[in-house]
Amino acid sequence: MKHPFRFRSLSRAMRRAVPIACATLAAVVSATSAAAPDSPRADDQIETGRYLAIAANCAGCHTARPNAPYAGGTALPTGFGTFYGPNITPSREHGIGTWSADDFWQAMHLGKAPDGSPLYPAFPYPQYTAMSRADSDALYAYLMSLPAIDTPNRPHELRFPYDQRWLLSAWRALYFKPGQATPVTTDDADVQRGHYLVEVAGHCTACHTPRNRWGATDLARSLQGAVMPDSKWYATPLSGDAAGLADWSEDDIVQVLRTGFSRHGTAAGPMGEVVSHSTQYLHDTDLRAMARYLKTLPAATPAKPPRAAPDDAAMVTGARLYEQHCASCHGAEGEGAPPHWPALAGNASVKAPLANNVVLSILKGGYSPTTAHTPQPHGMPPFHALSDSDVAALATFVRNSWGNAAGPVNPHQVTPLR
């Protein structure tokens, strides 16, 4: 039988956007897996599981519109090939209908399928491994309460040798320890909860922490920013660096997770998806806990040598293009018209260490996500008709104007992002 959590390959995959999510609740955990069906305790447990599934953004990988929720099919492109999130509804044939709560715990905590075969860490069990048993049981109870959808799983499309599942044993021996998570050294229960939401349930690390060439997250550089597994978007640092959250207040962090917008910019690309499907729905206390935990992270990056100065010709071309295409919304001084049109002066994505996000925003445009707070967001047009050198000049200009000093962008950096 094919069961769901069989991800192959080592994964960078997890870094994808989807992640943040998770969360919550270690606390809510009062219901136990032993609660009788239909009892109030069972209802509480299912509700806990529902909230956890949102916090973990399970739908990000396991729901492919227009199909039914959690029936699988979402593509997760990585350097190892493309993973497809499996069906996790209670379908006995295609989902997890034959799994017990122990089987589910084995997947979450040990990264193993019920038959003991190793799962690909595109399924973020290296983060979920630190989830409490009670939360795993709640998630299981919730998923088993859903309608069974008999949608077959789409096999992963992985390159050799990553399609050789037995190789995962070596990977696991090197890079996976059950129960492992970044240490949190505080007695503050609120911060501990934020840690649990960020590092475990929300698996923010899956995208925001650099990985080695075999796709293992480097916990020594936890949350210090990384390019996503599809080699396109850059998950910005969440550490206390200037490029990270040094200038962000807790309120700013809560606001961006709740609404997709803050004075530092707009959640775009994969992070927009996370806000849209996950963080906007979390309780205020949980978003606050996440913000408090993130603000405890130190500035880990050593001071970098000054970046190369931008080329004058590129700045002149960029200024002309900016005036022509961008200034009517983002303002002559990059001031924007927040919250509708984000400022580019001081924008975290614009002045990020890597230029990927600003280049992708120029090429693809985009909407910030619809949320309860922002039901009708503003959209930016795609400018994919511009040449690579024009996009590079424009990106160079906005990264080095109005107080931004993030260094030049080369046309060769633009080509692979198309």
Place this chain on the structure above:
Amino acid sequence: MIRFRPQWPLRCAGKPGAPRTRRFGTALLFLASCMPWAVQAHTSEEVVPGTMAARVAACTHCHGADGQAGPDGFYPRIAGKPAGYLYAQLLHFRDGTRNYEPMRYLLQGLGNQYLFDIAQYFADLRLPHAPPARTTAPQALLEQGRSLAINGDTARGVPACAACHGNAFTGMQPHIPGLLGLSRDYLAAQLGAWRTGLRKATAPDCMAKVVEQLTPHDIAAVSAWLAAQPVPEPYVAAPANSFSLPIECGVTPLPGTRQP
């Protein structure tokens, strides 16, 4: 606010008295600027944040400042199309059942209600139509297209376009689009995409059933004829249920309404 700025034929201007070769070039430019596809997609500087016109700047960049169509026939007119039709297309693009990656990417974070708001915004825009492009199609082909569009082909069981899209090809509220005012390339591309399964409508997909009976020659003929027709003003979709369809078509439920 965005204001509609017609680029044709008002801005056709040549310079008398120029040297002969230059005059020839100017004449070409003059002709070109009078073509309907010279309608410029542009975003006005006057867009005010917080308005729908500003919210849909991502759309109007390609589809024209007021959704009147892009300059080259690739980006179709969206202004004035029935809201249910536009809404269904937005859902299909977002969910990947109509394939165009830039549209999928733009819409991926948007909820159904907002997609309907956007659809309604463009459906409510009333703009004059450009005259049809001068056709280069042979008369015989046009005649075949006319016949198919108006009469269908009973021998092959192909219904007329008019049977569903209305006798004046205006479409019907809220789900059936009008067929005039679209470029020949766009029409042929859509019919071709249905034929190869790339484009689908909400199930049951009645367009797919019709198109599978069309030959490439039929598609060329009907596209050429429809694109050559002037658009009668006012060009508005017929009221809902004002005529019955010869074939069962899927209906996308609209937000706030129940599926019958």
